[in-house]
Amino acid sequence: MTLHTRIRTILGVFAIALAVAFVTPAAAQSVNPTASAVNEEKLLKELNQISGRCTLPNQIACNIEIPANRDWREFHQVTLRWIAAISVLGMLAVIVIFYLTRGMVKLESGRSGRTVTRFNAFERFVHWMTATCFIILALSGLNITFGKALLLPIMSPEAFTAISQWGKYFHNYLSFPFTIGVVLIFLMWIGGNIPNRTDIEWLKRGGGIIGKDHPPAYRFNGGQKLIYWIVVIGGAAVAITGYILMFPFYGTTVSGVQLAQIIHGIVAALFIAAMLGHIYIGSIGMEGAFEAMGSGEVDVNWAKEHHKLWLEEEMGKGSSARAKAQPAE
């Protein structure tokens, strides 16, 4: 072997040794799940879960650790409670402050003694079917989120269990008439709820709620249109996600069901807050408003103040839509 060849051999061995020295630590950083001394945390970061093999029919039971589940638990035990508490109690606080400062929106021109049909019997039936279901769904849903923290400390575990179990039955099965109600509301009132320029003007003038103005409106004003779309979009969102929760794993995975629960909880909380505002303005917030969904008949002066353009349309129609004289009480 010549000197030149020896030098080349030594250099070659040195180069291989260098390569091994630098490459080996990098390779050691990748996780080998079969290694006996594998770091559990590293494995979780690599795979996002640790699953075993089992003979159970339900293969989901073979998942040993899924860190994403901790995030979900944090959401429904902490974050959702904050979102729901802030939105519901916040809305209640706004309503109380508003009522104390503004008071009831009075019928400024007084009652005329003549009425006009605002909602027919079928419309009122659909409204009340959806509304009664919504109230029970809201209360039983709030019990799922807050019951353990608020009700359990003040009652026996047996009583809380019975309330929660029956609440869940009501929550599940009243979802069907509620969904039918939302679909009927969508179809029944879509014609009058397409936003237009009148709504922008109505909103600019505070809708007659802020201040003493009476901006003209058709059958549904800007505020009512907002409520309509909250009911339609919010109702659809809670219904779809609710059915995913009722029938889990039909086309969804565990993470899909968790996502459905997150959407369901957030939308439901905001929905309840919005409906509190709707209930307020439809009852003690405005004189004469409840009659629209109570008897279906509203005073002509009420219609003139709050839905002037709609009243003009109604008066322009046939005799059946004309204002009826109300017998003196």
Next chain:
Amino acid sequence: MKSFLLACAASIAIALGSWAVLNTVQLPAESYTGTGVRL
């Protein structure tokens, strides 16, 4: 008032009807396993 009472009656009827249907087909028992295997 009549519309309200009718609405309540309809809600109860639909809820009981859906309970009867789901109870008959036993969907929940299958759905919770996620495998189609009845518990």
